[in-house]
Amino acid sequence: MKIAIMGAMREEIDPILEKFESYKTFEYAGNVFYTCTYGVHELVIAYSKIGKVFSAITASVMIERFGAQVLLFSGVAGGISKELKIGDLIMASALCQHDVDITAFGHPYGFIPEGSVMIETDSDLRSLAAEIAVDMSIDLYEGIIATGDQFVASAERKAWIEKTFNADALEMEGASVACVCHNFGIPFFVLRAISDSADGEAGVDFDTFLQSSAQVSAKFILEMVKRIGD
Numbered sequence: 001m002k003i004a005i006m007g008a009m010r011e012e013i014d015p016i017l018e019k020f021e022s023y024k025t026f027e028y029a030g031n032v033f034y035t036c037t038y039g040v041h042e043l044v045i046a047y048s049k050i051g052k053v054f055s056a057i058t059a060s061v062m063i064e065r066f067g068a069q070v071l072l073f074s075g076v077a078g079g080i081s082k083e084l085k086i087g088d089l090i091m092a093s094a095l096c097q098h099d100v101d102i103t104a105f106g107h108p109y110g111f112i113p114e115g116s117v118m119i120e121t122d123s124d125l126r127s128l129a130a131e132i133a134v135d136m137s138i139d140l141y142e143g144i145i146a147t148g149d150q151f152v153a154s155a156e157r158k159a160w161i162e163k164t165f166n167a168d169a170l171e172m173e174g175a176s177v178a179c180v181c182h183n184f185g186i187p188f189f190v191l192r193a194i195s196d197s198a199d200g201e202a203g204v205d206f207d208t209f210l211q212s213s214a215q216v217s218a219k220f221i222l223e224m225v226k227r228i229g230d
């Protein structure tokens, strides 16, 4: 199977690339794509750059140009739920865009006509992740992830996102990748390790914990790749 693994930042895919002795490199549409084989699977790996637009480009290219049949996103997020501490893992049950606002026309926040506020991730991939978490004795949280083109570092904004979308974590790429995969009919999975709590300390915490949390997520994603198709 051709599996896409993507992150938003170099730090999110470096721990994955480090696992491979050799890979091919392709430059296309403003990104670098790395391809290699892993067991029975072919992988295409890339980081998109931050935000919904760049991540949508990268996901589209992975599917259309590289023929990805499944997409796994690995990275970090700001925690909303009080249960989530720095370094904890959350897999998205569904994702939404917290910065979409056409409420002036009577629509709910996050809604775009002919779309939906929430896009669900693939349930088979979530079940596989839950099994792996049990096998590895890891606490894997499942919940709603809200995406927007904002680094959230404010208790007020975080509280609004929690109240409006019932979200457990937030980041800047998941929902756009979800939108691409949903529209192309590609099963997808979004995993994030918490790097900060999206409050006044978020900037400092993000810088401190980006690498360590990105590694936690990447390690789990590699385990998933090993077991996809078992």
Ligand code: ADE
Binding pocket: 076, 077, 078, 150, 151, 152, 153, 170, 171, 172, 195, 196, 197, 198, 199, 202, 206
């Ligand atoms: N990714 C990790 N932390 C984040 C935050 N506080 N806001 C947006 N994206 C994030």
